[in-house]
Amino acid sequence: MCGGILALCCGCAAPGDGDEGRPTGVTAEAGSATSVHVMWNALPAASGYEVYRGASKVADVPGSGRMLDVTRLTPSTAYVFTVRARDAGGRLGPPSREARATTPAVVPADRSAPTRPGGTTGRAAGSGAVQLSWTAAADDRGVVSYDVFQGGTKIHSAGGSQTATVVTGLRPGTRYSFTVRARDAAGNLSPAGAAVRLSTAPDGDGGEDTAPADFRATTHRADGAYYIDLSWMPPRLDGTVTEYQIQLDGQPVTSLVWGGAPPRGRAAHSFYAGREAGAGHRVRLRARLPDGTWGAFSAERAVTTGSTGAH
Known part of the structure; x- marks a missing residue:
């Protein structure tokens, strides 16, 4: 069932994988009375993107891009934007969720530029x-x-x-x-x-600023089985983090993707850890950044099934 936090990347495959490949993290913000800046999270397998205003395509963007200034708009007007990803074979994925923006009113005879930041x-x-x-x-x-x-x-x-x-x-x-x-x-x-x-840092160095913060891990028992409960603060980035990878005992075990809007504050997730009490595990996670690359891992936590504490 796709909704809330989804395990195993439900609904997030690359462009061309059936009808998957929907861009996430799409935002739109007025840049002037006649322009709107549209941004989205990169899909690693995308060869390009198409940006739409309503039902009309306004631009093609190469796969290395994740933003576009849509110009020649009308002042004081509400607009709706969507983005579609295209794979190497030219196949289009489904449209993203809608992003809305309203251009401000134009000010007559305004020839005075802002001061320097x-x-x-x-x-x-x-x-x-x-x-x-x-x-x-x-x-x-x-x-x-x-x-x-x-x-x-x-x-x-x-x-x-x-x-x-x-x-x-x-x-x-x-x-x-x-x-x-x-x-x-x-x-x-x-x-x-x-x-x-x-x-920028050398390749492979995600940098501590891209890691989820205040990462916590505990366990609980339900219906005769044990579950590991995680919570964390998302990294502070320009763009929306919608995907995380969980690593258990040194190996990736699952990916999480928000089917809707991710939480603005603390995030949480629980996953099955077996029926054995006293089993020890090490767990950490990292975020897929808006540019499609992986960020740094969080701090690693140790948990033991049947115990409410974490190390």
């Missing part, structure tokens, strides 16, 4: 991501969004109320330069803030 800082967040933060820009009509540039190319967008974001999809062990610019409803762009130069 200040205090830009950053740090590596594993081998494929960096976290950036900045001081809010000011605008006489209000900042609608912040654009993140790598060199001279826009690679990301954050909401006007945000002063931090995580940029994913980067190469391991690579040095980058990022700048942030503020945008108002009329599309006026501020000057770029100070450049931040960062290096």
Whole structure:
């Protein structure tokens, strides 16, 4: 049954596996009075994506991408967006869940750009991501969004109320330069803030910031069997984490996928551990990041069936 947390990746196979391959974590946020920034989680087996506004396809995106600025929209208008993944054979998976956004009203004769974002800082967040933060820009009509540039190319967008974001999809062990610019409803762009130069971690190093936090493990008995109960705080990332991998005694045992929206706070899951009392196990888990790569493992916990404690 597909709903809530699902074991064994129910409904999350790669594009082309029957009618599976539905992109997850799709969000839409107005970037100006005439544009909306759409983001989604990467599917590792996807060769490309199609982005739809209502029933109309607006763009093709290569498999390495997971975001798109949809432009030439109408101010003060509500829109619905979906994303479909395509496999190497050209087959399309089912559409994602709908993401909705409303463009703000355009301000007549607004030619005044926001001020430059200040205090830009950053740090590596594993081998494929960096976290950036900045001081809010000011605008006489209000900042609608912040654009993140790598060199001279826009690679990301954050909401006007945000002063931090995580940029994913980067190469391991690579040095980058990022700048942030503020945008108002009329599309006026501020000057770029100070450049931040960062290096991602080497390949295979997920980075502690990508690991689930405050991981706990206990056991309980029901109907003559024992179950391991897990709970954790999802990693703080820009994008939605919908999939986790559980490792038991050093081996992957199951994947969890949320069929609907994942919880915003503490997550929890229980799984069967057998009928033997006094059996010891080691357990940990990791998240699939929005760019399709795996994050770092949580701390490992030791549990014993028949005991309520954890180590």
